[in-house]
Amino acid sequence: MALEKKPNFKEIESKSNKSKRFASSRLSPKPNFKEIESRWQKWWLDKKIFKFDPKSKKSIFANDTPPPTISGRLHIGHALNYTLFDFVARYKRLAGFNVFYPIGWDDNGQPTERYVEKKLGIKSKDMPRSKFNKIVINELKDAEKLVKEDSVAFGMSYDWSTLYKTISPQSIKAAQTSFLDLHKKDLVYRAEEPMLWCPHCQTVLSQADVEDKQRATKLNYIKFKANKKDILIATTRPELLPACVAIFVHPDDKRYKKLIGKKATVPLFDYQIPIKASKDIDLEFGTGILMVCTFGDKADIEKWKKHKLPLKIIVTKEGKLNKLAGKYKGLTLAEARKKILKYLTAEKLLVKQEPLQQTVGVCWRCHEAVEFLVTKQWMINLIDYKKEFIKQGRKIKWHPKFFRARYEDWINNLGWDWVVSRQRHFGVPIPVWYCKKCNEAVVADLKNLPVDPETDKPKKKCKCGSKDFEPEHDVFDTWMTSSLTPEIALSWPDKKLSSKFFPMDLRSSGHDIIRTWAFYTIVKAFYHFKKIPWKHAMINGMVLDPKGRPMHKSLGNVVSPRNMIEKYSSDAMRYWASNVSLGEDIPFQEKELARGMKILIKLWNVSRFVELHLKTKPKKSKLKTIDQWILGRLHQTLEQYQKYFDNYQPSKARKEIEMFFLHEFADFYLEMVKHRLYGDEKANEVKYTLYQCLLGILKMWAPFIPHITEEIYQQTFKSAEKDKSIHISAFPKKTKIDKKAVKLGKLTVEAVAAIRKYKADNNMSLGKEIEKLTLYHPKVSELKKVADDIKGTMRIKELHLKKGKLKVK
């Protein structure tokens, strides 16, 4: 071969007239992804490419971005979730929207508290709350850096100037304003009732904070005395014997009918309890007798309320037994269970044990079993407005749709109002004081927010005239703040919410927090503004390991996004994320990243090829059918791509562009025009088409793989296109599609493919010249119009076209 394998770029560059060239430099033979990615990430930040422009006349697309918790590196689930909505944000910019894309740090929760305590070796409870809050904000700078670093490495296009923090004075003010507004609207109240309690975290929990956990336990058959006879009672919680307040049997149960109304004696503790009847007792379970303790579970609470039973509290806030448990005082529940069972066995009161699969409620933070304790808490009314929340949910478009059902299921099954106070130290203080004289709760004034009742004092007297107050020590549930992310991002309450921004357009989150983040956000927007918080909710699935199991440190199957970026590239990781069907849980497949790499390299090489033939921006000239075919297909692809994106299906949009790029543009069009490019120095119509197609292709790829597309754009198109960055440019304008050319192009593809197969079947190289070839095709008269293209592409000197079934001879 006379030609060099690799072109000498330096020589070519020096030969060409630089002033005429539209590209300032050429693409190198091999891209250095790491270098390219970090360079553009830095450039986007430095040049504030994604800064929101309030003066723009474009219509606004507002995102309610999930603020990551600040407690370490982001995991692969973040990478999936975050890049999914970044695709949408980047798409919307190219589609002509003024994208409001804020970001926040969620740093008012327990993960952050633990992180800071551990790091500094301090305890939140040892100091005034405001001091600890300040320490958190200060100390978190390093931790935030990690999360920001990861976000930037993922290629997120946030507007960093909007950054908010959920423990900042502004967020505290927002949460407290929310509370005061609800207070004014009579939607909050204080109640003393049995509620879910986490003995480990030592705080009350809401229904949403409790998760189910399967565990194996034992059903213990224990002898009670009734009417001087032994009766057997089956229980999983013998440690609650000292809290027993009644036993229940079914009114029609022949075995126990006589006992109803009589008394039974609790073993070991030797006190009497009434025997009552209730129709909901299952005759089959255990011995058909139910023991009610205060409180073992929800059923106990129901019976206790309905039958006005006495209260025997034996469990302390630490999860230990108190003096009512006699000699078991001070033991944890688990210790007490062991000991009591031992004594029961010794006394021959434990008749038998059966294994039982049991589901228990556990705290979502620490995964320890929860208990029921009577405490006094602030509550937000939810139960009275369930119907409204369902109505609001129906005004929101859920993607995919079926997650609305999950939202509604949750509301329909809600049994309790929202407990918003937490017995924690770190967090947003509840802006309330209690009058020491009359016990009246005095709430702060809006104008004084944010306040910390532990350090601030009420600015007015109590109704009773007293000035002596006890501060509220509790803080809010973190969701009290998180449920206000759209409002906080829009600087509420300092600024009014403009209808241009609120409701926001999009919230994106995992399906695991529909019952919390999504639900509470809808509640707040409704209570405060009678509005929905966003028009669309994009719900994505969880990342599982390749075998379909959840990723857990304990299973050793956690995939780190940083390692993946290191091994492949950020764009390759985003490519992986773009594969996922919205809402589906996805097993992690590393080969998808490898596939991503291939696509990136392909795009690079295609761009190199195109660029080799472009010296200046080509002007439009008379196009051949094949050119009109590919341009038509480009616009058809764009149309379909936009349809998918507008319907929040980025993975489908990506498939659309990928198929067009690989299997039409690269596989066929490029091969079909080589003979024209090398045959005719000018071939202006080809160059024009290549330019338009590649630019359009790059723009369609841009939301998915922003780094490589920016690099190619900057090197190849920037000097001729006016847009500063490909990511703030616009998709090609709609043009008329030549449908006849599109059809004919498809026939040409068919013909070329048939001849390729012919060459492959005959062990010929594709480049081999063929003297004479006959192609049979049903639409031979059409094909005659593109005979030159077929000949040129397949290197045929003499091509005969004959009517007939597709065949090559």
Next chain:
RNA sequence: GGGCUGGUGGUCUAGUGGUAUGACGUUCGCUUGACAGGCGAAAGGUCGCCGGUUCAAUUCCGGCUCAGCCCACCA
């Protein structure tokens, strides 16, 4: 027990009222003057099971089954 998803070539997936998309893997061939992390081609599926509607079902309807998730129950 209620609800929601999904069951498509070896693996993972798209999609549709007329026997099916792509990727990975497998096999074969090949320097198409962009690309060997490449190019071209081939083999491979009774679209979970049963019944119904229809000229026609993988696609619609009903039932079942398996898997996953959410919720309730959980003495």
